[in-house]
Amino acid sequence: MAENALRERRRRQTEREIGDAALDLFERHGIDGTTVDDIARAAGISARTFFRYFPTKERAALVPHVELDERAEAMLDALDGARPLLPQLEALWRDVLADFDNGRSESGRLLLRVRRLMQLEPTLRLASISVDEERGGALVVRLRELLGSDDDLEARVIVETAGVAVRVALDRWVVARDLGTPVDLVETYVETCRLLRAVTTE
Amino acid sequence: MAENALRERRRRQTEREIGDAALDLFERHGIDGTTVDDIARAAGISARTFFRYFPTKERAALVPHVELDERAEAMLDALDGARPLLPQLEALWRDVLADFDNGRSESGRLLLRVRRLMQLEPTLRLASISVDEERGGALVVRLRELLGSDDDLEARVIVETAGVAVRVALDRWVVARDLGTPVDLVETYVETCRLLRAVTTE
DNA sequence: TGACAGTGTGGCAGTCACTGCCAACATGGC
């Protein structure tokens, strides 16, 4: 039983190491310019083992991104089906993003690097969308329960809408930073949510 | 000059033939169960030539999906920057979807088949998102001009929001149909847009 | 009619992502 936790910890550890190696190599040589063998070598494992940790090489660089989703998921219990769900989801995401603290924490720095890389590498962006889709599916199921509705429609609209705001805000965050005019992540996110409202009501 | 148009027509023709073959094989054997060689053989070309028409095998099945995007793009000139853009985009998409006529036209039937296949094949769905991202980029640029703003923020929010409604409505359309309780595509889309509004204002 | 340039096509060889299989090894419980 205790070993289970130990093993889990170890697994997470190597996962991180592989992820770090991947991110580093991708930044230096591009995704096309680095092979799985390269990543494996840098992480001190075999290529075969690499694929026991990640299904594709892009996924390896997305460890910080997955962490973002996981943190949001962990807060799902707080949702209250009796009140409007989108504002609650937005507040939830706001808290999660605040946690990454403009890239000042370790997780924040990693997230920043991944999202920056996405601006240059469409396949990485696509991979992240793929992750979001998988995780979003579970979210939709959860919201559907809370809504007590018999179809996906409303739940999906809510989840995808919230997702749009997060993605747009993250992109703006890294782009502004690279342009030398950094913006606050949480502020930008809140602003994006406001904009979303303005745009749908005007 | 005239041959240019002829060539274009010919290219479109083989494109369609390859696309038809791909869709057919995917439906029967799944995407993983079909190789590019299979598709090429069925379309009467070589594998090498296949890749001169499509960058991946998934893309071959997405010909109807691309047509959808193209029809929408062709109507972009009608947008008026002085009035709210999201409603205009929604009206535009409504017209385009109406054109596919619940799968009664040839294009409509093809679109229906592709979108149905997407429910089963995540990689196909992902490929379609990839297409939408590329095309959406151009749309964002266009909207940004119309808005006269100096950043992407609002344009992206509008484009992605509109995209959410289209995708959700299309999914609902094919799922309802497969469940034996078909719904009208345009009605569903309008309903989805309404829902999106309700969700963001409540 | 015959040389020509431009374009489309197929075949070949090569790289690389990803998988199934098997053998070696470590770990913890008995």
Place this chain on the structure above:
DNA sequence: GCCATGTTGGCAGTGACTGCCACACTGTCA
């Protein structure tokens, strides 16, 4: 010490995708 279980690496294989070259087709111009 022995056994069960989980982890790892090597190996061989499949299949997507690319660069290169040779060949064929088409229309042009002398």
